[in-house]
Amino acid sequence: AQSVTQLDSQVPVFEEAPVELRCNYSSSVSVYLFWYVQYPNQGLQLLLKYLSGSTLVKGINGFEAEFNKSQTSFHLRKPSVHISDTAEYFCAVSDPDFNKFYFGSGTKLNVKP
Amino acid sequence: DTEVTQTPKHLVMGMTNKKSLKCEQHMGHRAMYWYKQKAKKPPELMFVYSYEKLSINESVPSRFSPECPNSSLLNLHLHALQPEDSALYLCASSQGVIGGGYTFGSGTRLTVV
Numbered sequence: 001a002q003s004v005t006q007l008d009s010q011v012p013v014f015e016e017a018p019v020e021l022r023c024n025y026s027s028s029v030s031v032y033l034f035w036y037v038q039y040p041n042q043g044l045q046l047l048l049k050y051l052s053g054s055t056l057v058k059g060i061n062g063f064e065a066e067f068n069k070s071q072t073s074f075h076l077r078k079p080s081v082h083i084s085d086t087a088e089y090f091c092a093v094s095d096p097d098f099n100k101f102y103f104g105s106g107t108k109l110n111v112k113p
Numbered sequence: 114d115t116e117v118t119q120t121p122k123h124l125v126m127g128m129t130n131k132k133s134l135k136c137e138q139h140m141g142h143r144a145m146y147w148y149k150q151k152a153k154k155p156p157e158l159m160f161v162y163s164y165e166k167l168s169i170n171e172s173v174p175s176r177f178s179p180e181c182p183n184s185s186l187l188n189l190h191l192h193a194l195q196p197e198d199s200a201l202y203l204c205a206s207s208q209g210v211i212g213g214g215y216t217f218g219s220g221t222r223l224t225v226v
Contacts, residue, residue, distance in 0.1 A: 034214055043117075043203055044156070044219040090155055100169065101215060103155035 002027045002093045006104035014084055016113050021076040021107045024089030033074040034096040034101070035065055039087045048088075050074060061085070086111045115140060119204050119218035125225055134221045136187040136204030142188060144216070145187040147179060148203040156203055164185060194225045 005024045011017045024033060032051050036044040046058025055067040065076045074091060091104040117138045126132050130141055136145065142210055144163045148156035161169035162181040174200075178190040205215040 039127060041220075041222070043204075043219040044117075044215075045217070046214050049214050099176075100161070106153075106155050 002031060002102045003049065004091050004093050004104035006068075006089075006091055009105065009108065011107045012110045013081055014079045016021050018057050018079050019081050019109065020076065020087075020107065021089050023073050023074045023090075025074065025093045027072075027093065028092070033065075033067060034092045034094065035059065035074075036077050036084050036090045036092060036103075037061075037087050038090065038106075044090065047076070055096055081109070081111045083111050083113060085109060090093060096112060115216065117204055117206055117216050117218035119221050120219060122219070122221045123224075125186060125224045126191065126194065128196075130194075131192045133191065134189040134202055134204075134223075136189075136218055137185055138206040138216070139185055139217065140206065141184075141205035142208055143218070144207045146205040146207075147187070147189050148205065150201040150203055150220070152200075160202065161187075161188075169186070191223075195221075196225050197200065200225045 003026045007022045011021060027041045034049045035047040037047050038044050047063050048065055050057050050067045058064045063076055063078050065074055067074050087109060089107045089109055092101045094101055120135045124132060146161050147159040149159055150156040158171050160179045161172045165181045165184055176193045180188040201220045203220045204218040207215045
């Protein structure tokens with residue numbers, strides 16, 4: 001079975017600073033990796049996904065993530081955050097057999113002015 | 114249409130009530146899902162429908178009863194719920210192929226009194 005670990009439950013950062021949200025996964029098979037964002041009282045919105053190919057994936061709202069197979073990581077980055085990026089971010093891995101998602105516990109990004 | 118629409122957005126129900134949550138998508142997705150999300154937690158999978166057939170039931174109590182009338186609609190019938198069932202209920206859909214991402218609805222905020 002797959003599992004996803006998001007090491008930081010909260011990440012405070014000042015506006016216009018860079019940010020990295022960490023995600024590690026465990027799996028013995030090929031996986032597909034995703035980052036979702038959830039704004040307060042909203043559903044989840046797909047930021048980006050890695051299926052294959054280039055290990056650097058670009059998503060919406062200026063976010064990008066790098067797949068590192070040797071370190072089993074898929075960290076999310078943004079070079080300059082805005083107040084509007086304040087939200088909960090979930091990393092997820094897809095089970096290739098059953099199309100089930102396994103979510104990490106989430107990281108609350110708090111952007112301060 | 115690239116959305117998953119959930120109704121109602123908010124629902125308050127008593128423990129003896131019967132209510133239903135509705136989910137609709139017109140993207141031609143063949144897999145649909147119900148997730149439950151408690152505050153400050155990741156979504157937890159409840160049910161998966163694939164090609165209108167229930168393929169996964171994550172040991173959900175029988176007071177939750179899913180229904181998939183056609184490929185565009187997914188319902189969740191609720192009966193005799195408990196206060197601890199209060200949560201955000203999220204519907205999602207996917208193409209049902211390996212590596213496909215999910216599209217989430219904005220959820221129904223359920224409060225059981």
